[in-house]
Amino acid sequence: xxxxxxxxxxxxxxxxxxxxxxxxxxxxxxxxxxxxxxxxxxxxxxxxxxxxxxxxxxxxxxxxxxxxxxxxxxxxxxxxxxxxxxxxxxxxxxxxxxxxxxxxxxxxxxxxxxxxxxxxxxxxxxxxxxxxxxxxxxxxxxxxxxxxxxxxxxxxxxxxxxxxxxxxxxxxxxxxxxxxxxxxxxxxxxxxxxxxxxxxxxxxxxxxxxxxxxxxxxxxxxxxxxxxxxxxxxxxxxxxxxxxxxxxxxxxxxxxxxxxxxxxxxxxxxxxxxxxxxxxxxxxxxxxxxxxxxxxxxxxxxxxxxxxxxxxxxxxxxxxxxxxxxxxxxxxxxxxxxxxxxxxxxxxxxxxxxxxxxxxxxxxxxxxxxxxxxxxxxxxxxxxxxxxxxxxxxxxxxxxxxxxxxxxx
Amino acid sequence: xxxxxxxxxxxxxxxxxxxxxxxxxxxxxxxxxxxxxxxxxxxxxxxxxxxxxxxxxxxxxxxxxxxxxxxxxxxxxxxxxxxxxxxxxxxxxxxxxxxxxxxxxxxxxxxxxxxxxxxxxxxxxxxxxxxxxxxxxxxxxxxxxxxxxxxxxxxxxxxx
Numbered sequence: 001x002x003x004x005x006x007x008x009x010x011x012x013x014x015x016x017x018x019x020x021x022x023x024x025x026x027x028x029x030x031x032x033x034x035x036x037x038x039x040x041x042x043x044x045x046x047x048x049x050x051x052x053x054x055x056x057x058x059x060x061x062x063x064x065x066x067x068x069x070x071x072x073x074x075x076x077x078x079x080x081x082x083x084x085x086x087x088x089x090x091x092x093x094x095x096x097x098x099x100x101x102x103x104x105x106x107x108x109x110x111x112x113x114x115x116x117x118x119x120x121x122x123x124x125x126x127x128x129x130x131x132x133x134x135x136x137x138x139x140x141x142x143x144x145x146x147x148x149x150x151x152x153x154x155x156x157x158x159x160x161x162x163x164x165x166x167x168x169x170x171x172x173x174x175x176x177x178x179x180x181x182x183x184x185x186x187x188x189x190x191x192x193x194x195x196x197x198x199x200x201x202x203x204x205x206x207x208x209x210x211x212x213x214x215x216x217x218x219x220x221x222x223x224x225x226x227x228x229x230x231x232x233x234x235x236x237x238x239x240x241x242x243x244x245x246x247x248x249x250x251x252x253x254x255x256x257x258x259x260x261x262x263x264x265x266x267x268x269x270x271x272x273x274x275x276x277x278x279x280x281x282x283x284x285x286x287x288x289x290x291x292x293x294x295x296x297x298x299x300x301x302x303x304x305x306x307x308x309x310x311x312x313x314x315x316x317x318x319x320x321x322x323x324x325x326x327x328x329x330x331x332x333x334x335x336x337x338x339x340x341x342x343x344x345x346x347x348x349x350x351x352x353x354x355x356x357x358x359x360x361x362x363x364x365x366x367x368x369x370x371x372x373x374x375x376x377x378x379x380x381x382x383x384x385x386x387x388x389x390x391x392x393x394x395x396x397x398x399x400x401x402x403x404x405x406x407x408x409x
Numbered sequence: 410x411x412x413x414x415x416x417x418x419x420x421x422x423x424x425x426x427x428x429x430x431x432x433x434x435x436x437x438x439x440x441x442x443x444x445x446x447x448x449x450x451x452x453x454x455x456x457x458x459x460x461x462x463x464x465x466x467x468x469x470x471x472x473x474x475x476x477x478x479x480x481x482x483x484x485x486x487x488x489x490x491x492x493x494x495x496x497x498x499x500x501x502x503x504x505x506x507x508x509x510x511x512x513x514x515x516x517x518x519x520x521x522x523x524x525x526x527x528x529x530x531x532x533x534x535x536x537x538x539x540x541x542x543x544x545x546x547x548x549x550x551x552x553x554x555x556x557x558x559x560x561x562x563x564x565x566x567x568x569x
Binding site for chain 2: 070159241243246247249251254255258261262263264265266277278281289291326
């Protein structure tokens with residue numbers, strides 16, 4: 001989410017006094033854009049509504065929607081957070097193997113969807129990699145109490161600080177632990193929701209036992225984007241968008257004059273002063289988009305990048321060459337799972353998967369070869385996008401059956 | 410420190426090549442950041458400001474009407490209000506002893522966090538004062554945000 005703002009986008013209407021509705025004066029009467037910034041899961045979410053707020057009825061609807069969104073977002077953290085000790089997912093993670101844990105509706109719904117996507121992606125999306133994420137230093141913790149596998153940030157011969165890589169025994173053990181994710185049992189009984197942790201869902205390393213833990217934060221952002229999109233529809237707001245930490249966005253139309261937003265897919269290797277910040281521009285509205293990339297959270301050890309996205313097949317940060325992915329269409333909750341899975345699959349498996357299972361959404365991923373050259377692969381025809389950075393070339397084309405095939409060099 | 414070590418330190422050059430490279434890199438990055446931010450930020454006139462605590466608006470002020478509104482009277486104390494400036498305190502913490510002090514210059518039209526008690530880095534005090542529609546100030550330890558009216562995060566182009 002960029003804070004560098006652009007045009008103010010104000011209308012030419014007379015501005016009504018700010019103080020006409022003092023109890024609702026969170027935003028400017030008469031402004032045609034209402035931005036709401038709310039922080040949850042340690043990232044900012046932004047709701048932008050474009051409407052004529054000089055109309056009292058519209059104004060009140062906007063205020064009600066704002067209240068509803070804040071209420072929902074504060075609730076979702078209480079459902080899904082892995083670091084809030086009162087959340088349902090925290091309690092699930094904290095429970096022993098084989099234990100039954102009560103969930104609320106949100107936690108139950110998102111976990112159900114996560115399990116569905118785990119199966120759909122053949123396990124490449126796996127939120128059971130919580131301990132692997134933590135092992136590499138990327139998981140938020142409720143307590144700052146160190147764990148036995150923590151390492152001390154140190155300085156290398158080149159003088160740079162780095163977080164030493166974990167011992168292989170932990171990588172292997174936590175990879176094995178994550179494979180039990182699919183064994184979680186979910187059921188509903190008398191209007192209550194329950195999850196049962198797998199009895200075998202634990203590993204022991206050096207006499208310390210680790211029970212299966214899950215992290216639904218990524219897919220939870222998509223779920224939130226879907227719900228807020230529905231809230232916007234129900235409130236009758238046709239123009240605007242909801243952006244959750246940039247990884248999940250629900251778009252409506254932009255304005256009456258210009259229906260479509262421009263979605264710019266960021267260049268994952270962009271750094272200030274080098275190349276373009278984004279490489280593709282698309283025009284869209286009334287759609288959900290999701291993205292993942294190894295440029296969100298990462299560090300380097302011996303010149304190699306280690307990011308927060310874990311490959312369930314290795315138990316380590318993804319290292320497949322697919323460094324970013326983007327899904328347009330479908331639901332954001334599914335999109336979030338898919339973009340993560342595509343990065344773990346690698347180029348060829350991802351193409352196979354897209355051709356077989358993702359024919360109703362637009363999918364794009366960025367591939368970095370061994371020499372550091374970037375290219376993108378997409379199942380969208382060329383007239384659907386505008387290339388803004390020629391240094392990231394299109395590696396694929398669409399064949400007569402509408403399938404992706406790699407261009408021959 | 411041994412005499413030998415002292416002599417060795419004295420004999421070293423003041424700046425090694427690696428030091429100079431790092432200093433030059435810092436200067437280049439700083440200049441580049443300044444140029445980018447200066448060119449891309451919203452420079453529309455500052456019409457008012459709103460203060461948020463834990464994502465809820467607790468105070469707003471309009472330069473146009475020279476009126477302020479306290480949404481949460483438990484959290485705001487007006488310290489001074491004259492023709493030149495409005496100074497207020499955002500009261501924080503369970504015991505009410507924590508604070509951010511915000512100064513609104515009516516004469517020069519800017520908003521700034523001018524004092525805070527947070528025991529860490531007080532970073533918000535070193536952020537630029539808000540002088541137009543593109544500025545903002547965030548105090549992370551207190552979760553206090555100061556935003557201009559009409560704060561606009563986009564112009565229809567969303568980077569993802």
